Amino acid sequence: MSLRSNDRQWGTVAKFFHWIIALAILGNGTFGLLMDLAHSPMQKINWLALHKSIGLTVLALVLLRVLWRWGDGRPREEPAPRWQQWAARLTHGVLYVLIVALPLSGWWFNSVSGKPLQWFKLFNLPALAEKNDALRDLVRDVHEYLFWFLLLVLVAHVGAALKHHVFDNDNVLRRMLPFGRLRNHTTPQGES
Ligand code: HEM
Numbered sequence: 157m158s159l160r161s162n163d164r165q166w167g168t169v170a171k172f173f174h175w176i177i178a179l180a181i182l183g184n185g186t187f188g189l190l191m192d193l194a195h196s197p198m199q200k201i202n203w204l205a206l207h208k209s210i211g212l213t214v215l216a217l218v219l220l221r222v223l224w225r226w227g228d229g230r231p232r233e234e235p236a237p238r239w240q241q242w243a244a245r246l247t248h249g250v251l252y253v254l255i256v257a258l259p260l261s262g263w264w265f266n267s268v269s270g271k272p273l274q275w276f277k278l279f280n281l282p283a284l285a286e287k288n289d290a291l292r293d294l295v296r297d298v299h300e301y302l303f304w305f306l307l308l309v310l311v312a313h314v315g316a317a318l319k320h321h322v323f324d325n326d327n328v329l330r331r332m333l334p335f336g337r338l339r340n341h342t343t344p345q346g347e348s
């Protein structure tokens with residue numbers, strides 16, 4: 157396994173970013189939705205602080221991922237109808253936008269609520285905007301609905317990955333899995 161991606165495989169670093177960000181974003185979104193299960197206001201404050209710190213970590217990981225992807229490239233696309241290749245590019249583009257916008261909207265919500273922001277009690281971060289009661293509910297909805305939208309796009313993303321794996325029997329999912337072993341008989345792009 158190599159750190160960098162090549163023509164056939166995603167590299168270890170790209171796989172690491174993909175799966176750690178997927179887990180963290182889904183886990184943190186679920187955590188956000190379950191916040192009301194807290195037994196006391198103090199517990200809710202602690203949970204929120206954790207939610208925000210994990211979210212900020214996701215934002216930092218996404219920025220590192222984008223930088224890495226820029227210099228790393230990607231494996232060759234598996235043969236597929238042109239519309240499917242465009243659909244995949246569009247879905248990936250939308251997912252990248254969402255994983256940046258989700259934590260940023262949380263940070264924005266925290267700012268218009270006039271709340272302080274710390275990263276794991278280690279250091280403070282500045283507000284992105286002034287406190288604004290009129291915007292508060294709207295920005296909270298933006299933050300929440302971005303997560304629901306991510307889940308919707310994810311249905312298509314995971315559905316496509318499974319379709320490649322089960323029906324096309326190609327390497328699209330295998331080459332993104334942490335210990336995925338490639339099948340040998342892939343046809344170069346353009347041939348059938
Ligand atoms: C929140 C969860 C997820 C997010 C945000 C996400 C995002 C992305 C993005 C942006 C890419 C494009 C990579 C690039 O071109 O740089 C990608 C690739 C990929 N994802 Fe996900 N993903 C998620 C979950 C999943 C899950 C659950 C699966 C599997 C069932 C999956 C399977 C794949 C595969 C197979 C590829 C590679 C596609 C290819 O080689 O063309 N993803 N993902």
Ligand code: HEM
Pocket residue numbers: 180181182184185186188189191204207208209210211212214258259260261262263264265266273296299300303
């Ligand atoms: C991985 C990134 C993140 C995801 C997926 C996520 C998702 C969510 C979700 C689904 C909720 C529940 C919304 C509701 O029920 O109203 C929520 C709540 C919240 N999030 Fe995030 N969030 C993320 C990052 C952040 C960040 C970085 C911050 C702040 C810096 C933040 C601040 C908040 C706050 C303050 C709430 C509570 C809203 C309320 O008062 O009901 N989130 N988040």
